[in-house]
Amino acid sequence: MRGVLIDGSPASAAGQPAAGAVTIPADEVPFDPSVPWRKSPSVALRPEPFGALVYHFGNRKLSFLKSKPLVAVVTALESHPDVPSTLVACEVPEAQHPAYVTALATLARSQMIQRRPEESA
Amino acid sequence: MTAVLPSRPAERPTGGKLIDQFEYGLDAPICLTWELTYACNLACVHCLSSSGRRDPRELSTAEAEAVIDELQRMQVFYVNVGGGEPTVRPDFWHLLDYAIGHDVGVKFSTNGIKLDRARAQQLARTDYVDVQISLDGATAEVNDAVRGTGSFATATRALENLAEAGMKDFKVSVVVTRENAGQLDEFKALTDRYGAQLRITRFRPSGRGADVWDRLHPTQAQQRDLYQWLLANGDQVLTGDSFFHLSALGEALPGLNLCGAGRVVCLIDPVGDVYACPFAIHEQFLAGNVRSPGGFQQVWQHSELFADLRNPQTGGACTKCAHFDSCRGGCMAAKFFTGLPLDGPDPECVQGYGESALAARDLELVTPRSHLDHSHKGPVRGQPTLLGMPSIPAKICDESPLAGLKLS
Ligand code: SF4
Numbered sequence: 001m002r003g004v005l006i007d008g009s010p011a012s013a014a015g016q017p018a019a020g021a022v023t024i025p026a027d028e029v030p031f032d033p034s035v036p037w038r039k040s041p042s043v044a045l046r047p048e049p050f051g052a053l054v055y056h057f058g059n060r061k062l063s064f065l066k067s068k069p070l071v072a073v074v075t076a077l078e079s080h081p082d083v084p085s086t087l088v089a090c091e092v093p094e095a096q097h098p099a100y101v102t103a104l105a106t107l108a109r110s111q112m113i114q115r116r117p118e119e120s121a
Numbered sequence: 122m123t124a125v126l127p128s129r130p131a132e133r134p135t136g137g138k139l140i141d142q143f144e145y146g147l148d149a150p151i152c153l154t155w156e157l158t159y160a161c162n163l164a165c166v167h168c169l170s171s172s173g174r175r176d177p178r179e180l181s182t183a184e185a186e187a188v189i190d191e192l193q194r195m196q197v198f199y200v201n202v203g204g205g206e207p208t209v210r211p212d213f214w215h216l217l218d219y220a221i222g223h224d225v226g227v228k229f230s231t232n233g234i235k236l237d238r239a240r241a242q243q244l245a246r247t248d249y250v251d252v253q254i255s256l257d258g259a260t261a262e263v264n265d266a267v268r269g270t271g272s273f274a275t276a277t278r279a280l281e282n283l284a285e286a287g288m289k290d291f292k293v294s295v296v297v298t299r300e301n302a303g304q305l306d307e308f309k310a311l312t313d314r315y316g317a318q319l320r321i322t323r324f325r326p327s328g329r330g331a332d333v334w335d336r337l338h339p340t341q342a343q344q345r346d347l348y349q350w351l352l353a354n355g356d357q358v359l360t361g362d363s364f365f366h367l368s369a370l371g372e373a374l375p376g377l378n379l380c381g382a383g384r385v386v387c388l389i390d391p392v393g394d395v396y397a398c399p400f401a402i403h404e405q406f407l408a409g410n411v412r413s414p415g416g417f418q419q420v421w422q423h424s425e426l427f428a429d430l431r432n433p434q435t436g437g438a439c440t441k442c443a444h445f446d447s448c449r450g451g452c453m454a455a456k457f458f459t460g461l462p463l464d465g466p467d468p469e470c471v472q473g474y475g476e477s478a479l480a481a482r483d484l485e486l487v488t489p490r491s492h493l494d495h496s497h498k499g500p501v502r503g504q505p506t507l508l509g510m511p512s513i514p515a516k517i518c519d520e521s522p523l524a525g526l527k528l529s
């Protein structure tokens with residue numbers, strides 16, 4: 001049952017870190033935390049009391065970031081060389097890293113975040 | 122105001138489910154419906170906004186542009202535009218371009234009268250615009266009784282034009298009534314024929330719809346069939362989550378089971394008045410006007426009415442019901458316009474409590490009426506035969522706008 005807002009494109013709520021397992025279809029490249037990422041340039045983050053609303057102007061998917069630290073991580077991705085260093089910079093406790101990686105993988109699948117094009121040194 | 126609303130606690134929790142967060146409201150709406158005009162070139166019997174004639178106080182082009190600027194600042198990423206018939210406004214196509222140019226996508230609802238080939242091609246070329254054509258029957262016979270003679274032919278011609286122009290993702294919007302509830306498969310087939318998507322929504326006793334609600338709302342048996350149909354076909358149709366009261370029949374329907382009024386949903390009417398929901402055009406749900414100081418943002422974020430609505434319901438008969446978690450007591454507007462208490466069961470409560478509540482209503486009771494009625498006073502094109510009364514397209518966003526989101 002898909003609704004008006006995100007007509008034609010069932011968006012997924014990018015869950016809280018610690019949300020359930022992500023099933024990756026066989027034909028999809030698994031999420032690689034060791035490469036540079038960024039928030040997609042077609043994506044806008046609208047701050048909300050619980051985190052942020054995420055809107056992709058290209059595919060018109062709507063999604064949510066359910067915590068403020070996750071918003072900080074998504075925003076910070078582009079100034080760090082990979083996911084782990086971003087998490088460290090955002091002071092995410094080590095024990096929560098796997099949950100954050102899961103959440104980011106969900107966002108990558110819905111194209112809310114994307115790999116940064118190779119940067120020349 | 123507070124007196125009629127269910128009692129609620131006031132503190133927003135941290136963490137938890139998204140749906141619980143939505144109950145406390147958002148900084149800007151997700152599903153904003155904007156009726157651009159009360160003018161309409163049809164006169165459907167169930168029109169939720171009692172449209173027909175233009176209101177002389179309608180927002181001017183410049184005022185409408187100022188609203189769009191504000192929506193852009195608030196990051197409202199798209200609006201659902203309706204009316205009246207929005208294309209009747211001479212500046213409609215200009216405002217459409219203006220909104221899209223300001224990062225506000227437009228989804229609009231139309232009866233299709235003005236959707237000729239050239240317009241269809243223009244729409245197909247434009248990004249960030251979605252269009253839905255309203256139909257109330259899968260056959261001319263059923264449709265035209267509600268929407269007026271010739272309206273079925275007009276709508277299907279518009280669908281042809283859109284398909285031919287290569288428009289993608291356009292929609293056929295159906296309000297489910299007693300007359301068409303048996304045609305769901307036919308609607309699906311018709312929609313598929315044009316490569317469109319079917320959208321079905323709930324019929325609510327709003328506007329002129331209140332006058333025909335008793336006669337036209339689906340029976341309990343039809344509601345049960347509809348629920349089964351949705352379980353079987355739900356992934357292929359859009360519903361705006363408008364049938365969440367049916368979740369009380371068993372397995373919850375997917376989507377957001379929540380009344381979004383004033384929390385994530387609102388309506389801006391043609392004169393700039395802001396209501397909690399497109400189906401709640403009544404003084405009691407009027408939060409303010411975009412023309413007042415602080416504009417729309419002030420109304421959305423600071424009106425007393427919306428503050429009252431932004432809390433979970435804790436009291437009332439429904440909170441004791443075993444199905445409250447999925448049904449949440451149903452639709453506020455449906456209760457209000459049938460004269461039922463807002464913290465009690467929906468008039469179409471599938472457990473039957475609505476019917477007994479309706480029967481127990483004080484016989485003297487005068488159901489609330491909107492203070493607005495722009496219905497045509499004279500004859501109109503193809504006057505519907507149903508009640509010999511003049512109506513409107515379904516709203517593109519009738520409701521819990523978050524349909525399709527996995528809110529786990
Ligand atoms: S449940 Fe009814 S009152 Fe609430 S948002 Fe939906 S249509 Fe409006």
Ligand code: SF4
Nearest residue numbers: 369439442448467470
């Ligand atoms: S009693 Fe209330 S919560 Fe229970 S099914 Fe009826 S409307 Fe829904």
